[in-house]
Amino acid sequence: MGNLVRGTHLREGEAGHNVLLVRTMEDTQRSQPISTENQEIAKQVACETGQSSAISWENRPLVLAGESSLEWIRMLARKEPETVFTSLAHRIDLDLLRQSFRKIRKNDSTGVDKVTAKEYGFNLEENLYDLHQRLLRGQYVAAPVRRVWIDKEGGKKRPIGITALEDKIVQKAVTIILDAVYDADFYDFSHAFREDHSQHGAISEIRRSCIKLNVGWIVSADITGLFDNIEHNHLRSMIKRRVNDGGILRLIGKWLNAGVMEEGHLSYPGKGTPQGGVISPVLSNIFLHYVLDDWFVKEVKPRMKGQCFIIRYADDFILGFELECDAQRVMEVLPKRFNRYGLSLHPEKTKVIPFRKPPLNKKGKGPGTFDFLGFTFYWSISRKGYWVLKNKTIGKRRSRFMNELWQWCRKHRHDQIEDQHEKLTSKLRGYFNYFGVRGNFEALKAVHRHAERAWKFWLSRRSHKGRVTWKRFASIRAAFPLPKPRIVHNNI
Numbered sequence: 001m002g003n004l005v006r007g008t009h010l011r012e013g014e015a016g017h018n019v020l021l022v023r024t025m026e027d028t029q030r031s032q033p034i035s036t037e038n039q040e041i042a043k044q045v046a047c048e049t050g051q052s053s054a055i056s057w058e059n060r061p062l063v064l065a066g067e068s069s070l071e072w073i074r075m076l077a078r079k080e081p082e083t084v085f086t087s088l089a090h091r092i093d094l095d096l097l098r099q100s101f102r103k104i105r106k107n108d109s110t111g112v113d114k115v116t117a118k119e120y121g122f123n124l125e126e127n128l129y130d131l132h133q134r135l136l137r138g139q140y141v142a143a144p145v146r147r148v149w150i151d152k153e154g155g156k157k158r159p160i161g162i163t164a165l166e167d168k169i170v171q172k173a174v175t176i177i178l179d180a181v182y183d184a185d186f187y188d189f190s191h192a193f194r195e196d197h198s199q200h201g202a203i204s205e206i207r208r209s210c211i212k213l214n215v216g217w218i219v220s221a222d223i224t225g226l227f228d229n230i231e232h233n234h235l236r237s238m239i240k241r242r243v244n245d246g247g248i249l250r251l252i253g254k255w256l257n258a259g260v261m262e263e264g265h266l267s268y269p270g271k272g273t274p275q276g277g278v279i280s281p282v283l284s285n286i287f288l289h290y291v292l293d294d295w296f297v298k299e300v301k302p303r304m305k306g307q308c309f310i311i312r313y314a315d316d317f318i319l320g321f322e323l324e325c326d327a328q329r330v331m332e333v334l335p336k337r338f339n340r341y342g343l344s345l346h347p348e349k350t351k352v353i354p355f356r357k358p359p360l361n362k363k364g365k366g367p368g369t370f371d372f373l374g375f376t377f378y379w380s381i382s383r384k385g386y387w388v389l390k391n392k393t394i395g396k397r398r399s400r401f402m403n404e405l406w407q408w409c410r411k412h413r414h415d416q417i418e419d420q421h422e423k424l425t426s427k428l429r430g431y432f433n434y435f436g437v438r439g440n441f442e443a444l445k446a447v448h449r450h451a452e453r454a455w456k457f458w459l460s461r462r463s464h465k466g467r468v469t470w471k472r473f474a475s476i477r478a479a480f481p482l483p484k485p486r487i488v489h490n491n492i
Helices: 025-029 036-048 066-079 094-103 117-121 124-137 165-182 199-212 232-240 246-256 280-303 324-340 395-411 417-435 441-459 470-479
Strands: 145-151 157-162 217-222 260-262 265-267 308-313 316-321 351-354 370-372 375-381 387-393
Touching: 066 165, 094 117, 094 124, 094 165, 117 124, 117 165, 124 165, 165 246, 165 280, 199 308, 199 316, 199 370, 199 375, 199 387, 217 324, 217 370, 232 246, 232 280, 280 308, 280 324, 316 324, 316 370, 324 351, 387 395, 395 417, 395 441, 417 441, 441 470
Parallel strands: 145 260
Antiparallel strands: 145 157, 217 316, 217 351, 260 265, 308 316, 370 375, 375 387
């Protein structure tokens, strides 16, 4: 963890936080000489950001400003994995708040404050200055989260927390800082809410790992209500392993304890972080990093007799094993591990699935299948007669989308054709961009055909005399063509 640097609130190795460009009164008061090693890191940061000419490299601390500050944190976290960051809250300055406002989604629903991003932006500088001053004085107060319910597969509902606008801005600022710290800690198999990582990256890694490690067994698990069941005490202790800054911890505590407003009723759940909150993704990643990722790498993997892997995207994860005995051992301890931290696994959706590549002389279908991130993974014989790992859209997922298209065309059949075409184009492009992976073309074609049939059918129902023949629809389709299905991710 490192020793404390005399006369500062920083640990040894973190004193280099105070490197570069802008000397402030606060920073000067805690100034201490920095190590040669940390000076070299700071020089590297400055060179990369084009600021090296402004630096006098004496044995004295300066302060990194703006993007350089975050890059310094990122590099130090990567270089010194045991460093505990104790001076981060002052990084939330006007520049970072301004950057955070630019990054938040502007068309989201309003929270309990009922303030839109457009309204806030009319006097942006004044509003951000006022917000910054409240943060400095400790007068910033987090507003309750407004809870709404959205439809989920199977007729169920899922709670979504909508945060007040200023809370979104500050949460985004803290998220940027936490990302700079934890990005070096998170494993490459953790793909959610990180730069240069994506769902398709996780899918591609599954294919490679199954083939490379000769995986024969898959543990498919489903965490029940992760965001609603994160224990606050466990989360705080996990964050303190890397970030023990009182200002940052107090802000996180304010958001966790702000309460939930639903239909005029204010409640305080005592656990969980709102699904939909700006800060929630990074908090959930930190939580599962220690609960699952780090545990699997350091404790589970060394005890396995065969090869194994883990791929995680948010609360969805897949474990692959070469040997059945290893899969069964982990299956026994996995629920206990999650229960220890207040989480549970869905008993019906968590199971061990045989998935070994069949021998070349075997015909017909391969072993079991598993679902992950909207795709079904399965073994199939290629045109050349080899067994290959493929993935296609989950049947229920495709059916649900097709039904949504049908209902949308029904509801909007009286809209202008131009407006209908624009919206249908957007829906199909989004679907093809996600599900357009190698081997899934037939499913894409089925969705395209269904979209055309649904559009034609409900155009014919605009009036009693408005029947649209296929000939007439051909002219409409020529003037307003729907996007063709295409493979976007050919390397998956």
